[in-house]
Amino acid sequence: xxxxxxxxxxxxxxxxxxxxxxxxxxxxxxxxxxxxxxxxxxxxxxxxxxxxxxxxxxxxxxxxxxxxxxxxxxxxxxxxxxxxxxxxxxxxxxxxxxxxxxxxxxxxxxxxxxxxxxxxxxxxxxxxxxxxxxxxxxxxxxxxxxxxxxxxxxxxxxxxxxxxxxxxxxxxxxxxxxxxxxxxxxxxxxxxxxxxxxxxxxxxxxxxxx
Numbered sequence: 001x002x003x004x005x006x007x008x009x010x011x012x013x014x015x016x017x018x019x020x021x022x023x024x025x026x027x028x029x030x031x032x033x034x035x036x037x038x039x040x041x042x043x044x045x046x047x048x049x050x051x052x053x054x055x056x057x058x059x060x061x062x063x064x065x066x067x068x069x070x071x072x073x074x075x076x077x078x079x080x081x082x083x084x085x086x087x088x089x090x091x092x093x094x095x096x097x098x099x100x101x102x103x104x105x106x107x108x109x110x111x112x113x114x115x116x117x118x119x120x121x122x123x124x125x126x127x128x129x130x131x132x133x134x135x136x137x138x139x140x141x142x143x144x145x146x147x148x149x150x151x152x153x154x155x156x157x158x159x160x161x162x163x164x165x166x167x168x169x170x171x172x173x174x175x176x177x178x179x180x181x182x183x184x185x186x187x188x189x190x191x192x193x194x195x196x197x198x199x200x201x202x203x204x205x206x207x208x209x210x
Contacts, residue, residue, distance in 0.1 A: 032065055032066060032067075033065065033067040033209070033210075034063055034064075034065045034209075034210040035063060035064050035065070035072070035160050035207035035208060035209050035210065036061075036062070036063050036207060036208055036209075036210050037059055037061060037062030037063060037077065037205060037206070037207055038206040038207065038208055039058065039059045039060065039061065039062070041206040042058075042059055042062070042203075042204060042205045042206050043056045043057065043058055043059075043204055044056060044057040044058075044059070044079060044201060044202070044203055044204075045201065045202040045203075045204065046199055046200070046201050046202075047199065047200045047201075048199060049198075049200065052088060053086050053088050053089075053098055054086065054087055054088050055084065055085045055086035055087045055088070055098075055099075056084075056085055056087065057079055057080065057081065057083060057084045057085075058079075058080050058083040059077060059078065059079055059080060060078040060079070060080045060115065061077070061078045062075070062076065062077035062078065062205070062207075063075060063076060063077075063207070063210075064120070064123075064160070064207055071123070071125050071132075072123055072153075072160075073122065073123050074120055074121065074122075074123070075118075075119070075120035075123070075136075076117070076118070076119050076120065077117070077118040077119075077120075078115050078116075078117055079115065079116040079117070079118065080114070080115065081103070081108055081110045081113065081114050081115060081116055082103070082110055082114050084099065084102055084103060084108070084110070085099055086098040086099055086102070106176070107175055107176070108140070108141065108175060109141055112141075113140070113141045113142060116138065116139060116140045117138070117139040118136060118137070118138050118139075118147070119136050119137050119138075119139075120134055120135070120136040121135055121136050121137070122134075122135040122136070123135075123151075130152050130153055130154055131150060131151070131152050132150065132151050132152075132153060133148070133150055134147075134148065134149050134150065134151050134164070135147075135148050136148075138168075138173075140173040140175070141173055141174055141175070143172070143173045143174055145172045145173065147166065149164050149165070149166035150164065150165075151163065151164035151203070152164070158208055158209040159206065159207065159208055159209075160206075160207040160208075161205065161206055161207075162203065162205040162206075162207070163202070163203060163204055163205070164202070164203040164205075165200065165201070165202050165203075166200075166201050166203075167198040167199065167200055167201070168198070168199045168201050169197055169198055169199075170197050170198075170199060171197055
């Protein structure tokens, strides 16, 4: 009986060690660090070079995460296409005319595709420690294409700021005067010739630690 009790108590001790809270925590590893996008301080700026329109788009949400050696490696962003505004025209009426055109079926079809999504799959730091090569995917109008750009990220306490510049080719995301309901139309094709295919885009982002 004594031997049986000794074996029983030994098993209890082993189980307690194996399944102790400390061991469980070690198996899970440290929690991931996440910095949330401050949507009130962040924006995407765009320019249409040929017709000289310019403006901004705001975000619904965003974050950067999976920090390795204090540097983020992943991110995700939801872009609010309904808050697409032009800023170059002097009158409210003219700005609204441009905005309505951009949100129409002929361009971004915002009523059907109200959100664009950018996913960052990889961020590789350069030797200066603040410049990163960014690789990911951008989805606009349910079309997903790879994107690649360079960003400068600076940290000040619990805040990270990031700036970036890139070009978005309209044709890659079916952004044109050729609306989805019309496979081809001459007037739309002529209008497309008046608009640059590459749209310069700038990102001004602010993140705070979650």
